[in-house]
Amino acid sequence: MNVRIFAIAAVVALASVGVAQRRENKEKSGEAPAVLQLAVARQAKLKYTGKRVVEFLRNGVISRHEELLYRDGPNLRIEFGDAGKFAGQIIVENGRERRQFFPETNEIRVSPPRREESFARLERMMRGPRGVRFEASEGDTVAARRTELIKVKDQRGNLLQQLNIDPQTGLVLRRRLYDPTGAQFGFFEFLTVDLAPGKISGSLFRLVRNGATVRTPFDELRKATNGGRFTLAYLPKKSGFVLDNVREIKMEGRAMLVQVYTGTEGRVSLFQIQGDVEQGRLSRMSRGRMSTVTWSRGGTSFVLAGTLPKERLDSLIRLVVSGSNP
């Protein structure tokens, strides 16, 4: 009898511990509110047309523009109208590639798609044990639609971003992102939206112009390294990352080449600069925001940066290829 009672009590105790542990894990991982889960689940299937404003505040500069969007599942078209600094540009994206037309230079740039990437980080926050918290509440009206507000906070309660989501379709109608000091550095907001646009012609999601120069990120990389100032060194596709864009940054007599790669694990940037880079200083500056790995070759310093674990970055640098054609 005593043994039976003891066994029942032990089972009950273990079960209670298990339930408490599960609840604690949920709190730690920040189980996402239902509307956010809807947004992530539906984001590849949305269909709408609309107009939105996008604004950045970085390095003391406010950059704002309006754009027109046509969306049908994985297909997306963005136009910038006839005015503003992106006048005439068109972006078309399907699940495989992104094409951007520049009328001034009559160029079409082909690069990896980005649509899912903006939600991929959010998804990783929702699933990973990073201590991110989600708070749901009634939101205000955006583009004449009622919304639910989701606040994303870190472990200490610092606000990371706010999303106003249409509870019927899961479309994010407004998204605001904040820097570590709580200042809003970027947002987009739909000004108008039609969530039942009817049939959208498939031709809207194709972009080819006879006579236009088609360029890829690797064309830009070859162009940047042809002059001899930089070495042709890159991550191959087998690394799981695809080259998205290449740019050069000038700083006080030194030039730095930046290659940005995208993959399912997020974005990584490969930097190349003549001279030294202080790894210790770099680590202090990037702590909590990204991981970095530094190496040098023939007087040139290379840095691989990303939000991946350092061990993963170490495995990637072993894959870096130097030489001629990829």
Add this chain to the structure above:
Amino acid sequence: MNQQNHQQNNPMSIDDKLNHPSQAWVQNMVNKLPDETPSLAWRSQLNERIRLEAKRRARKRFWTFALSPAAGLATVSALVALVWMPRTPQAESVATGSSVESAIVRAHQDEVLGVDVAGSSVSYTESARFASRVELPHPDEGSLIELESL
């Protein structure tokens, strides 16, 4: 002096002045001067010089007329090119005093956060680099984006 005193005392009439011997002497001298009529050869040379000079001035007027608008156009074009040069992607400049390390951290963050904000649209780094002017042709001119299956 005596003659002057005499003249002062006895003023002469116009007729007397004209009939004075000195007047007669000048008249006689003028009459004796040779008659210099320009020769035909001299006139011909003068005409030729006038003709050449006229031709030269006409040429000068023509080139001034032809080149002045071009010079004005070239000046305006140079001013337009200087003030409104098409912006092409250029290397970004980092503020003086920024270290390489801070530039690396900022550059990567700009990339990641830019995509978070813009998604498939123009990211922050692209926004900072690319700015196209309005160059679209009028729709009636028929420049259409051709269609092709991707």
